[in-house]
Structure formats: C-alpha cells, structure tokens
Amino acid sequence: MSEIKVLVIEDEPTLARLLSYNLTLEGYETTVVDHGSQGLHTALHHHFDLIILDIMLPGMNGFEVLTKLRQAGGKTPVIILTARNAEEEVVQGLKCGADDYITKPFGVAELLARASAVLRRTSNDGLPLGLEPSRDEKVITLGELSIYPERYEVTLHNELIPLRPKEFEVLLHLVQRPGTVITRDDLMNAVWGFDYIGGQRTVDVHVSSLRKKLEMNQQSVQIDSIRGVGYKLMVQKNK
Structure with missing residues (x-):
C-alpha cells in the first residue's frame, strides 16, 4: 500500500x-x-x-x-x-x-x-460499501436510508452519501425520532455538547448541507424546517 x-x-x-x-x-x-x-x-x-x-x-x-x-x-x-x-x-x-x-x-x-x-x-469510493454488514454491526434503516453508526457511513438507495462527522451525528440524532420536531438546542447539545460556545447558526449550516446531500435527485428523505423551532426528518415510504 x-x-x-x-x-x-x-x-x-x-x-x-x-x-x-x-x-x-x-x-x-x-x-x-x-x-x-x-x-x-x-x-x-x-x-x-x-x-x-x-x-x-x-x-x-x-x-x-x-x-x-x-x-x-x-x-x-x-x-x-x-x-x-x-x-x-x-x-x-x-x-x-x-x-x-x-x-x-x-x-x-x-x-x-x-x-x-x-x-x-x-477513501471508501473504491471499496464495496454495498456489502452486507456483519451480524454484530448495528444498522438503522428507514425506507431506503441505512445508517451505520460504527462506520459513520450512510447509504441511500444503496449508494454511499459522503457526510462530514458532524453532519452524520446530526442525521443520527434526527433518525432516532423520525417525524418528530427536534429543536436546535437539542441538536446543539446532542452533537456539539452543552459547553459549546457557538450559536445555532452552526446547526443550520450543517442541516442545510445534510439536506442537500440527502435530497439530491430524489424525494424519499426530507429534512423539514420548523420555523423558530428546529427540524424533523421525514421518510417517504415506497408505494
């Protein structure tokens, strides 16, 4: 190598x-x-x-x-x-x-x-990410969205979605309560910690980037903005 x-x-x-x-x-x-x-x-x-x-x-x-x-x-x-x-x-x-x-x-x-x-x-571009996870590996699946917490990897329609670490952690927090509004403060505390000095704009930037990556050319996964409150993850079921 x-x-x-x-x-x-x-x-x-x-x-x-x-x-x-x-x-x-x-x-x-x-x-x-x-x-x-x-x-x-x-x-x-x-x-x-x-x-x-x-x-x-x-x-x-x-x-x-x-x-x-x-x-x-x-x-x-x-x-x-x-x-x-x-x-x-x-x-x-x-x-x-x-x-x-x-x-x-x-x-x-x-x-x-x-x-x-x-x-x-x-470096995962050349690796067979579509391989089945091991028996002991945790996988969170919502429709065509699969999240691998141990790998910090996400696939949508069996395609890898490259995310930054904080984007992944935001998504992980949202998928644990699909359809539920998560406040910006909740996301800030869960992902950045209670002692983080920065403001909520950091959350908005990460969610905006995450939304673009997940919603590009498809509508099965959406992150809805709730004005003045926060965000919620919506997954459209296959008809």
Whole structure:
C-alpha cells in the first residue's frame, strides 16, 4: 500500500513542526507549506490524500485557498484549523468546502483521530460499501436510508452519501425520532455538547448541507424546517 500523503498549510513554525512531526510519526508522508498561494499551487499540482489548512495565512487566507481549490475541481479532503469559539470561521469554512475542522488549541490525539476519520470516509469510493454488514454491526434503516453508526457511513438507495462527522451525528440524532420536531438546542447539545460556545447558526449550516446531500435527485428523505423551532426528518415510504 502506498504511503498516505498529507499537505499541511500552516505559517506558524512551531505548530507546523508539531503537525509534521506527529503526522510523520503516525506513518503519513507530510509536506509543509507556509504561504497561502504556494499552498494552493502545491495542492493543485501534486497528489495528496488530505490537506490540513490554517485559516490565517500570508498571501492568501485559508478561505481563499479552499474556495479556489474547489473551483479548480480539487476534491482532496480538507481539515481547517480555526480559532477557539470562532463560529464564523467554522461556518465559512464548511460553506467553502471543508470536510472537517479542528479548533485551536488542540491535542495531538484529536488531530490524528480526525485525520484518520476523514481519510477513512473519503477513501471508501473504491471499496464495496454495498456489502452486507456483519451480524454484530448495528444498522438503522428507514425506507431506503441505512445508517451505520460504527462506520459513520450512510447509504441511500444503496449508494454511499459522503457526510462530514458532524453532519452524520446530526442525521443520527434526527433518525432516532423520525417525524418528530427536534429543536436546535437539542441538536446543539446532542452533537456539539452543552459547553459549546457557538450559536445555532452552526446547526443550520450543517442541516442545510445534510439536506442537500440527502435530497439530491430524489424525494424519499426530507429534512423539514420548523420555523423558530428546529427540524424533523421525514421518510417517504415506497408505494
């Protein structure tokens, strides 16, 4: 198996060294770039399996790098590094096409876990995801929608729906009470925790993205908005 390649775009020397050292120790082949424009050029002209992207960069900030990368057709998964309690950065990063985010300061264990999770999700394109689950594996099925909590995977009409971790957790919380209105506060507490400082806009952004992925070209699964309250998941039964 070829070595997994990670591009780190980070201009703070100490943090860049920390990221490079621990990723390399974990077995990843790591490239570090300390400038936004150079990072974009490197990402577009070389193959990487994962990009870890800081928001505050010289030359071109992380949002610009990510936007231009996606506009150019780059599909490499991206984890953005954001400041603590900077909800606007998280929201904007997700809208630009980030796959996940980590807030500073963060622990090495969290970084490696998130990198592994993103790589595991995004490397499934060539795997036979349609295989039957093992006997012991939990599967939640609603109509043509199947949720695999242990894998953080979702299939709709037997096709994999790529979700970010928080999108998956929002969906998991909704499917446990189909047809029931779940308040934004309930989703915030269940997915982000009671001590999360950010506002409800984070919930709305994740639900909006989740809705687009589930409802694209089909109407069997819908997430309805209840103005001023929250959301409910509706599954249309086959006629």
